[in-house]
Amino acid sequence: xxxxxxxKAWFFVLPVLLLVAFSAVIPLxxxxxxxxxxxxxxxxxxxxxxxxxxxxxxxxxFHDALLRNLLFSAIIxxxxxxxxxxxxxxxxKKGIWVPVCLVLMALPLLIPWNVVGTIWQVFARTDIGLLGxxxxxxxxxxxxxxxxxxxxxxxxxxxxxxxxxxxxLLCYAGLxxxxxxxxxxxxxDGASRWAxxxxxxxxxxxxxxxxxxxxxxMDSFMIYTEPFVVTGGGPGNSTTFLxxxxxxxxxxxxxxxxAAAMSLIYFLIILLLSWIFYTVxxxxxxxxxxxxxxx
Amino acid sequence: xxxxxxxxxxxxPGAAHSESAIAARSRMKTGHFKWxxxxxxxxxxxxxxxxxxxxxxxxxxxxxxxxxxxxWPQNPTLRNYEVIFTDPSxxxxxxxxxxxxxxxxxxxxxxxLPAAYAFSRYRFLGDKHLFFWLLTNRMAPPxxxxxxxxxLYSAFGLIDTHIAVALAxxxxxxxxxxxxxxxxxxxxxxxxxETAYIDGYSFPKFFFKIFTPLIASGIGVxxxxxxxxxxxxxxxxxTLTVTDAKPISAIMTRTVSASGMDxxxxxxxxxxTIIPGAIVIWFVRNYIxxxxxxxxx
Amino acid sequence: xxxxxxxxxxxxxxxxLAKANNYALREVDTAFEDGGAYALLGPSGCGKTTLLNIIxxxxxxxxxxxxxxxxxxxxLTPEARNIAQVFQxxxxxxxxxxRENLGFPLKNRKVPKAEIGPRVxxxxxxxxxxxxxxxxxRGLTADEKQKISLGRGLVRSDVNAILFDEPLTVIDPHxxxxxxxxxxxxxxxxxxxxxxxxxxxxxxxxxxxxxVVMYAGEVVQIGTPEELFERPxxxxxxxxxxxxxxxxxxxxxxxxxxxxxxxxxxxxxxIGRAKSGKTTELGIRPEFVSLVPxxxxxxxxxxxxxxxxxxxxxxxxxxxxxxxxxxxxxQSVPADADIAFAEERLxxxxxSWLVARA
Numbered sequence: 001x002x003x004x005x006x007x008k009a010w011f012f013v014l015p016v017l018l019l020v021a022f023s024a025v026i027p028l029x030x031x032x033x034x035x036x037x038x039x040x041x042x043x044x045x046x047x048x049x050x051x052x053x054x055x056x057x058x059x060x061x062f063h064d065a066l067l068r069n070l071l072f073s074a075i076i077x078x079x080x081x082x083x084x085x086x087x088x089x090x091x092x093k094k095g096i097w098v099p100v101c102l103v104l105m106a107l108p109l110l111i112p113w114n115v116v117g118t119i120w121q122v123f124a125r126t127d128i129g130l131l132g133x134x135x136x137x138x139x140x141x142x143x144x145x146x147x148x149x150x151x152x153x154x155x156x157x158x159x160x161x162x163x164x165x166x167x168x169l170l171c172y173a174g175l176x177x178x179x180x181x182x183x184x185x186x187x188x189d190g191a192s193r194w195a196x197x198x199x200x201x202x203x204x205x206x207x208x209x210x211x212x213x214x215x216x217x218m219d220s221f222m223i224y225t226e227p228f229v230v231t232g233g234g235p236g237n238s239t240t241f242l243x244x245x246x247x248x249x250x251x252x253x254x255x256x257x258x259a260a261a262m263s264l265i266y267f268l269i270i271l272l273l274s275w276i277f278y279t280v281x282x283x284x285x286x287x288x289x290x291x292x293x294x295x
Numbered sequence: 296x297x298x299x300x301x302x303x304x305x306x307x308p309g310a311a312h313s314e315s316a317i318a319a320r321s322r323m324k325t326g327h328f329k330w331x332x333x334x335x336x337x338x339x340x341x342x343x344x345x346x347x348x349x350x351x352x353x354x355x356x357x358x359x360x361x362x363x364x365x366x367w368p369q370n371p372t373l374r375n376y377e378v379i380f381t382d383p384s385x386x387x388x389x390x391x392x393x394x395x396x397x398x399x400x401x402x403x404x405x406x407x408l409p410a411a412y413a414f415s416r417y418r419f420l421g422d423k424h425l426f427f428w429l430l431t432n433r434m435a436p437p438x439x440x441x442x443x444x445x446x447l448y449s450a451f452g453l454i455d456t457h458i459a460v461a462l463a464x465x466x467x468x469x470x471x472x473x474x475x476x477x478x479x480x481x482x483x484x485x486x487x488x489e490t491a492y493i494d495g496y497s498f499p500k501f502f503f504k505i506f507t508p509l510i511a512s513g514i515g516v517x518x519x520x521x522x523x524x525x526x527x528x529x530x531x532x533x534t535l536t537v538t539d540a541k542p543i544s545a546i547m548t549r550t551v552s553a554s555g556m557d558x559x560x561x562x563x564x565x566x567x568t569i570i571p572g573a574i575v576i577w578f579v580r581n582y583i584x585x586x587x588x589x590x591x592x
Numbered sequence: 593x594x595x596x597x598x599x600x601x602x603x604x605x606x607x608x609l610a611k612a613n614n615y616a617l618r619e620v621d622t623a624f625e626d627g628g629a630y631a632l633l634g635p636s637g638c639g640k641t642t643l644l645n646i647i648x649x650x651x652x653x654x655x656x657x658x659x660x661x662x663x664x665x666x667x668l669t670p671e672a673r674n675i676a677q678v679f680q681x682x683x684x685x686x687x688x689x690x691r692e693n694l695g696f697p698l699k700n701r702k703v704p705k706a707e708i709g710p711r712v713x714x715x716x717x718x719x720x721x722x723x724x725x726x727x728x729x730r731g732l733t734a735d736e737k738q739k740i741s742l743g744r745g746l747v748r749s750d751v752n753a754i755l756f757d758e759p760l761t762v763i764d765p766h767x768x769x770x771x772x773x774x775x776x777x778x779x780x781x782x783x784x785x786x787x788x789x790x791x792x793x794x795x796x797x798x799x800x801x802x803x804v805v806m807y808a809g810e811v812v813q814i815g816t817p818e819e820l821f822e823r824p825x826x827x828x829x830x831x832x833x834x835x836x837x838x839x840x841x842x843x844x845x846x847x848x849x850x851x852x853x854x855x856x857x858x859x860x861x862x863i864g865r866a867k868s869g870k871t872t873e874l875g876i877r878p879e880f881v882s883l884v885p886x887x888x889x890x891x892x893x894x895x896x897x898x899x900x901x902x903x904x905x906x907x908x909x910x911x912x913x914x915x916x917x918x919x920x921x922x923q924s925v926p927a928d929a930d931i932a933f934a935e936e937r938l939x940x941x942x943x944s945w946l947v948a949r950a
Binding site for chain 1: 425430542577580581
């Protein structure tokens with residue numbers, strides 16, 4: 001669509017601007033302010049320069065949390081994206097089962113995050129939880145409170161349970177927008193099931209899949225509540241992801257300066273990711289293929 | 296005309312013949328059972344099992360929960376729900392959550408509407424940067440903002456009020472609402488605006504009488520997402536409230552520290568937080584797939 | 593190549609629709625000869641696309657059998673039937689190049705690489721896209737995309753039949769001519785069985801050797817363009833083919849004469865003795881209606897004269913019925929005139945079907 005140049009449009013954007021300025025810019029300024037100061041309590045601050053940043057960037061603790069978080073994001077993406085595509089492909093395209101499937105699948109997305117944590121905390125306990133009890137009964141020694149691997153498996157399965165539906169719904173939205181003629185043509189051309197997926201479904205899902213991957217990547221990068229409720233970051237620091245570490249630092253140890261510096265670095269990483277996301281998204285938008293069918 | 300054509304073949308076999316023929320042929324083609332249907336079915340079972348377990352527990356007594364593992368309540372009890380519905384410090388948690396979620400929904404959609412219109416219709420100085428900057432707020436980790444929010448709202452005396460949480464959640468909901476609405480608005484041809492102006496509509500009249508109904512489903516989807524993200528968020532909501540506006544999800548953690556663990560009440564409280572979400576999904580079920588694609592399929 | 597036999601095909605899209613007697617195809621029992629160029633012609637919703645999809649195997653008919661030569665293919669998939677089909681809207685594989693698009697059906701059928709290359713190159717030349725062979729297909733215009741779709745259908749020279757479902761809808765008018773003659777050319781060259789669905793009579797009449805006219809889920813006539821014009825088997829064929837369509841006038845038969853709105857018309861012997869049905873109609877093409885001085889024919893009221901260059905179309909009223917006549921452009925139209933029918937061109941219809949002709 002050809003847009004007209006009109007600077008008065010700023011008036012329309014003004015309310016959003018003021019609101020976001022209040023809820024984002026001012027807090028962010030506070031963070032910047034803290035990040036360059038140190039205090040000995042009692043609201044006595046003095047200039048500390050870039051030392052906090054240096055400290056965070058060189059701290060092993062930050063590196064570990066960052067690596068842990070990257071590993072976590074990689075694992076859940078590797079599971080959720082293929083699983084989401086598979087479920088979306090197998091879903092019925094029309095009929096009474098469609099709304100039923102959609103509603104049931106969306107359910108985990110609307111559960112408060114700490115309740116998600118609670119559900120899994122309970123479900124995975126070996127004494128009162130169905131999952132934990134069953135795994136234990138199978139003779140597998142399983143304890144997510146003490147064993148690092150078990151804790152990771154629990155947190156990953158929980159995230160898969162919580163968020164795979166987002167991938168499913170996005171892919172499904174892409175799939176139903178493919179006109180029937182494409183599938184018919186593929187049958188006529190003798191395309192295999194794999195070729196239909198590779199040359200018709202995947203290209204048509206490309207855009208929404210991109211949204212899914214990037215949303216999941218960023219959200220998993222910010223994950224806090226769910227693992228915090230289940231494992232509290234433990235055993236040891238084994239499930240202490242960036243956000244959990246940050247809150248520990250700021251509220252647990254009240255090390256405001258270092259926490260602020262870490263916040264900014266954390267935020268910059270996310271900003272970089274957002275920029276990549278945005279660039280890729282807008283480019284994909286410009287190149288939207290024209291299709292004659294019933295889109 | 297059609298009965299003229301019917302007369303052409305007076306000896307056609309009856310429709311019943313076709314019914315059985317269709318059934319027989321579709322069986323021959325597809326077989327009796329669709330294995331493919333197993334995948335979504337199993338997936339849904341995987342999703343529902345933990346939820347079932349929570350609901351199952353909420354109807355049990357603590358003795359039964361801690362005693363032997365039972366697949367359904369042996370002595371079903373409503374005691375856990377009774378505790379919640381008779382104690383204001385419990386049920387006010389739900390009221391608080393609903394109040395700030397609704398406030399946030401109204402504020403977010405109200406300010407996002409004009410902004411989304413501007414982005415979808417006009418080019419203006421710095422528009423692309425502004426749009427990107429808004430998006431970055433959606434990506435901001437709440438953990439980064441928790442502490443500064445606390446200090447900011449303390450300074451304004453807003454701590455422990457519903458509006459504080461509602462405003463804090465605007466941080467990620469307003470950008471999202473702008474984004475979704477912009478997607479839906481760009482789907483409405485610009486000619487509609489121009490025709491309305493030629494017909495002598497003023498801008499407000501056009502916007503509310505003509506334009507808003509056209510993007511009604513988009514507004515619904517945007518409101519749904521504001522509801523969703525405000526409802527599920529805990530970190531900021533907990534940080535900014537003490538008692539008067541404390542959300543239910545934060546109150547739930549109370550059972551942990553009390554004398555021993557009251558698993559039954561915890562389960563009941565958790566089960567109750569699922570209901571509002573389920574109701575809201577049911578209303579938007581026809582737009583949900585498109586909505587999750589942010590109106591951009 | 594094969595002869596396609598449609599043996600008492602009926603189709604309803606669901607058992608519920610069958611129960612409501614709502615058939616997309618009521619009964620089709622016909623055959624397409626090997627190597628023929630056929631057009632399926634009819635208005636929207638007459639079942640022509642349904643019939644096409646039944647031939648290709650995208651649909652399984654509710655009843656009846658499809659045979660290619662002597663083989664019953666009713667339950668076979670499109671792939672097993674070895675059929676090519678081109679759809680109304682371009683279907684291209686976005687992520688492939690033009691060349692890969694054309695080679696795709698061959699690759700799927702495990703045609704040796706050495707053979708795919710030359711065949712694709714030949715097709716690229718024919719559809720005029722040789723210059724863009726290595727471009728991604730997604731950036732092309734709708735015209736070009738549809739040419740790729742056509743090319744993908746035609747590149748397989750060994751198919752039993754090629755089916756076209758209104759393939760030129762999205763093509764510019766001047767391109768339509770070019771592509772249609774290209775198709776005819778290919779037909780002559782390879783002698784493939786082609787079935788071409790369209791609602792455009794010009795397209796049907798210029799493309800096909802035989803036109804299959806469909807109406808309300810049935811085949812009402814199969815014939816050469818001349819046959820359809822001169823001997824419409826059903827009043828619908830009369831209406832649908834020709835511009836303006838045939839005049840169909842309800843009448844009563846009585847002792848070798850017909851009465852239309854109180855006017856008596858003497859009929860040739862062959863028609864006069866025909867049996868009447870519930871409705872009896874006299875049909876005559878406007879080309880065979882002439883204007884004669886008052887008193888020499890059947891009195892009508894001339895309502896409008898349309899001059900379309902080489903001819904004039906006279907719209908008149910005979911009682912409550914409308915009649916059109918086509919006159920040569922230099923013939924004058926008097927204010928008062930009678931019309932006369934060329935007797936040897938009269939057709940008589942009982943219950944819409946032709947019962948007798950002069």
